[in-house]
Amino acid sequence: MSNTTDVVIIGAGAAGLMCAIEAGKRGRNVVIIEKSEKIGKKILISGGGRCNFTNRTVTRQNYISRNPHFCTSALSRFTPHDFISLVEKHNIAYHEKKLGQLFCDDSARQIVEMLHSECLQHNVHIHTDTEVHTIEKTDETFTVHTSNGTYTTQSLVIASGGKSIPKMGATGFGYTIAKQFGLKIIEPVPALVPFTFTNFPFSEASGASLDVEIECNGTTFREYILCTHKGLSGPAILQISSYWNHGDAITINLFPDTNVHALLTEHHTSKTELKNFLSPYLGKRFAEIWCELYMPSKPLAHYTHKQIESIATQLQHWQLLPTGTEGFAKAEVTRGGVDTNELSSKTMEAKHIAGLYFIGEVVDVTGWLGGYNFQWAWASGFAAGQYV
Numbered sequence: 001m002s003n004t005t006d007v008v009i010i011g012a013g014a015a016g017l018m019c020a021i022e023a024g025k026r027g028r029n030v031v032i033i034e035k036s037e038k039i040g041k042k043i044l045i046s047g048g049g050r051c052n053f054t055n056r057t058v059t060r061q062n063y064i065s066r067n068p069h070f071c072t073s074a075l076s077r078f079t080p081h082d083f084i085s086l087v088e089k090h091n092i093a094y095h096e097k098k099l100g101q102l103f104c105d106d107s108a109r110q111i112v113e114m115l116h117s118e119c120l121q122h123n124v125h126i127h128t129d130t131e132v133h134t135i136e137k138t139d140e141t142f143t144v145h146t147s148n149g150t151y152t153t154q155s156l157v158i159a160s161g162g163k164s165i166p167k168m169g170a171t172g173f174g175y176t177i178a179k180q181f182g183l184k185i186i187e188p189v190p191a192l193v194p195f196t197f198t199n200f201p202f203s204e205a206s207g208a209s210l211d212v213e214i215e216c217n218g219t220t221f222r223e224y225i226l227c228t229h230k231g232l233s234g235p236a237i238l239q240i241s242s243y244w245n246h247g248d249a250i251t252i253n254l255f256p257d258t259n260v261h262a263l264l265t266e267h268h269t270s271k272t273e274l275k276n277f278l279s280p281y282l283g284k285r286f287a288e289i290w291c292e293l294y295m296p297s298k299p300l301a302h303y304t305h306k307q308i309e310s311i312a313t314q315l316q317h318w319q320l321l322p323t324g325t326e327g328f329a330k331a332e333v334t335r336g337g338v339d340t341n342e343l344s345s346k347t348m349e350a351k352h353i354a355g356l357y358f359i360g361e362v363v364d365v366t367g368w369l370g371g372y373n374f375q376w377a378w379a380s381g382f383a384a385g386q387y388v
């Protein structure tokens with residue numbers, strides 16, 4: 001089977017679907033090729049099944065990229081408000097959970113159905129169960145070889161995502177294609193991912209959740225950490241993991257709203273044991289393990305001033321050295337990808353390969369937790385959709 005079409009988009013994820021809708025609106029003949037049996041698989045599992053589809057406030061500061069300015073153009077041309085309007089047009093009820101994060105009231109399936117119905121309305125052809133194997137370029141035409149025949153097109157969009165969750169079919173396909181055409185890649189690494197530790201001492205406090213301030217390489221977040229059997233997870237850890245490189249320490253303030261030195265000094269005459277004093281703040285098991293590790297528990301009155309100072313420092317500047325992360329198997333996104341210096345920020349087209357576009361997670365633009373990654377997928381898909 002051989003098809004000739006105006007636009008071929010590889011990947012029916014958030015970015016590919018949005019690009020197809022926009023190109024379809026312009027009357028372009030669009031085919032999406034998707035290797036899975038269904039479209040929008042990551043959307044379906046996102047946000048715990050309710051899809052955190054955007055954030056009320058989106059700025060370039062919410063993204064990590066070798067070129068921090070690259071994302072500004074696309075984000076300003078398709079804003080959270082634009083996506084919210086689409087959601088409202090389809091009568092999808094939604095709510096803000098916290099920190100501007102918008103979720104469906106009911107199910108992430110509604111977002112996939114919305115995108116599918118927009119695709120149908122704009123005559124987009126979606127070919128699922130079709131895997132792209134290789135791509136060739138001759139003069140101005142791309143030939144796309146798939147498990148179901150060959151496609152030829154002048155505009156080829158790579159929307160094949162990153163490497164996170166290989167179980168769901170994620171591969172490095174987009175990077176292979178980028179390299180084939182001589183584009184540079186910023187090394188893809190797992191991001192928004194839990195940390196692991198060798199012999200994690202707090203595994204017995206697994207399930208404990210603490211509101212903390214966390215810092216790594218000059219970036220700080222205020223969110224929750226969660227103790228797991230293997231190490232630390234929770235939104236604060238996922239956020240900071242995107243700024244972490246192997247060998248870096250992370251610093252946690254377990255009392256982000258309190259001057260612990262002043263608090264302990266105020267209670268310095270108390271007969272309460274340290275672990276019992278800390279329990280209401282940190283939870284019983286966590287407080288016990290913390291004392292076993294850092295300061296044998298005894299009545300507060302028995303500590304010297306120097307020890308009180310050291311306890312306070314340890315609680316507010318708790319330094320940890322993660323061994324690693326849970327890797328792509330558990331990472332929500334991939335940091336790194338196609339170097340943005342290779343792409344036009346206006347069109348997402350490769351600067352030196354006419355007709356070749358990269359959008360979504362395959363590009364070196366990585367959002368924070370909280371709807372920012374979908375907003376990048378929508379915005380970069382929208383941008384390319386105006387030009388393909």
Ligand SMILES: Cc1cc2nc3c(=O)[nH]c(=O)nc-3n(C[C@H](O)[C@H](O)[C@H](O)COP(=O)(O)OP(=O)(O)OC[C@H]3O[C@@H](n4cnc5c(N)ncnc54)[C@H](O)[C@@H]3O)c2cc1C
Nearest residue numbers: 011013014015035046047052132160161360361371373374
């Ligand atoms: C568990 C989880 C929860 C998440 N929750 C949120 C959230 O609530 N909010 C948020 O903003 N972000 C969330 N994310 C991140 C978000 O899902 C991604 O950033 C986003 O889906 C990226 O969209 P994309 O279109 O670039 O890539 P993808 O959604 O990964 O789509 C790429 C598509 O390309 C297809 N493909 C790949 N290779 C080929 C090939 N060779 N041939 C044919 N097809 C191919 C894949 O099958 C896939 O369908 C979450 C991620 C995970 C893993």
